[in-house]
Amino acid sequence: MQAGDYTFQLTVTDSIRQRSTAEVIVIVQLENNSPPIAVTGPDKELTFPVESTILDGSKSIDDQGIVYYHWENISGPSAVQMENVDKAVATVTSLRVGSYHFQLTVKDHQGLSSTATLSVVVKEENNSPPHAHAGGKHILLLPNNSIALDGSWSTDDQGIVSYLWLRDGQSPAAGDVIHGSDHEAVLQLTNLVEGIYTFHLKVTDAKGESDTDTATIEVRPDPKKNGLVELILEVGVGQLTEQQKDTLVRQLAMLLNVLDSDIKVQRIQAYSDISTAIVFYVQNGHISKVVKASVVTRMLHVQLLKEKADFLLFKVLRVDTAACLLKCSGHGHCDPITKRCICYQLWMENLLHLYLNDGESNCEWSILYVTVSAFTLIVFTVALAWLCICCCKRKRTKIRKKTKYTILDNIDDQEKMELRPKYGIKHRSTEHNSSLMVSESEFDSDQDTIFSREKIERENPKDIMNGSIRNGVSFSYGSKDR
Incomplete structure (x- = not known):
């Protein structure tokens, strides 16, 4: 209906066709419409970092009802993002530090509208540094x-x-x-x-x-460190079952002559692909005292040598203390793998203690002292040998040479030649009588005679009887000249 006056007539008729009429006047006037009122609520102040905030315009009013909402950012950083801008409640994200102004527009069904502005301020926070707590x-x-x-x-x-x-x-x-x-x-x-x-x-x-x-x-360190024994068995760690472990414990108890409850297995681990290391200790059940690993190791060595090789469930590859307990005399450190001492520079093992005593590795000898001692021993030995040789030579010079005779019977020509006197002296009798024996003393006297005749010839050449002897003429010494 449009605005104006309207007259409506009503006619009623009964059964005998009697009628009656009545009129009604309807006046349609223009309504008294008020524009809507946009409401955005109080301004907001946020602290950065903030992820998002809500713009609420649902409290906007109108006498006939609001049919349109619209939000928009009219100032502030442009990187902001808005969702549900055509609804009463919108969402704003990606806020940064700064001031924002958001405007809400509302309309009623007659197109009347209203706007309101919401201010959002994002401030830098007053950040305090964190406090770390590592646990002490x-x-x-x-x-x-x-x-x-x-x-x-x-x-x-x-x-x-x-x-x-x-x-x-x-x-x-x-x-x-x-x-x-x-x-x-x-x-x-x-x-x-x-x-x-x-x-x-x-x-x-x-x-x-x-x-x-x-x-x-x-x-x-483990308080039981000095009592831990490492037993290496030829079996893969994955193949050793719990039942087999219990059997091994009982067998070890028999070897050590203790109760199986006194043997405590601390850990079982792989030693290689085909071997397993079992670390255990022996505890004295009466006073709960751990037996030293060196004692247990020595006992196992002795017992395993006495028993057959297959006494234990698996072949034993090695028995040793789990930790290297050697002190190395304070001049080295113990290798945890080989269980032997690695000496510092200028130190070495005491070989006498190592091979003649208990065989325990050590670092007792100083290389300097050993070198000096060895050099002194060599000098002393050489000096002693030289002294002995000198004494022997002196004794030989004082001993009178014994007369040595050679029987010339039954000797060949070569031997005769070797037995002839030196210095070109011919013994006539040796050529004719092979039974004659010549002594070394005779050769010495012959030499003396030759030298004495030569001296006389030089000093008194005129006194020489039976002819003269000149230089360069050979002198033949025969048996008749003796």
Whole structure:
């Protein structure tokens, strides 16, 4: 209907066709419509970082009802993103530090509209640096070689976004980080060895602020270390069953003459692909005292030599102390693999102690002292030998030479030639009488005679009887001249 006056007539008729009429006037006037009112609520003040915020225009009113909503960003950083802009409630994301103004427009069914503005201010937060808490000092007693360092007690006003565990450069390199936990709140470590470990925890918040704290792990030796015995068997670690392990324990108890309950197996681990290491100790059941590993090892060596090779369930490859217990005389360190001493420079093993005593490796001898002692012994030996030789020579010169005779019977020509006097002297009788024996004293006297005649010839050439003797004329000495 349009605005105006309307007249409507009503006619009624009965059964005998009697009628009656009546009129009604309807006046249609223009309505009194009010425009809508847009309402956005109070302005907002947010702290960065903030992910999103809500723009609420649902409290806008109109006497006839609102049929249209629209949100838009009229000022502020343009990187902002808006969702549901044509609804009463919209969402704004990707806010940055700065001031924003959002405008809401509402309309009724007659097109009357209204607008309102909402101010959103994003401020820089007052960030406090985080506080790291690594867990302090821990004491670990072997054979337990695993531990977890809890850094989850670290705090920050806006929340911690990253954890980082770092091993100190002076800490032992042994020990494994499992499950990548060095980037998590809780650090999990295993396979630690004896020593002092230091780990630094660094925590960082969303603003890049960080803090560092330190945790210390002191791994102490096993109190049963001196009693641990390592038995190497020729069997794969995966092939050794629990039942076979119990049988081995009973067999060892028989060898050591103890109860099987006194043998405590500490661990079983692979030694190689085909061998298994069983580490155990023997405990005295009466006073709960651990027997020294060296004593147990020596007893097993003796007993295994007495018994057959197949006395134990598997072949024994080696029996030794699990830890190297040698002191090395303070001049070396013990090799944990070979169980022998590695001496420092200028030190060596005492060979007498090693091979003639108990066979225990050591570092007792100084190489300098050994060298000096060996040199002194060599000089003394040489001097003694030289003295003996000199004494023997003196004795020989004082002893008178014995007269030696040679029987010239039954000798060949070669031997005769060898037995003739030296210096060209011919013995006439040897050529005619083979039974004549000539002594060395005679040869000496012949030589003296030759030298004396030559002297007389030089001094008194005129006194020589039976002819003259001149230089260059050979002199023949015969038996008649004697």
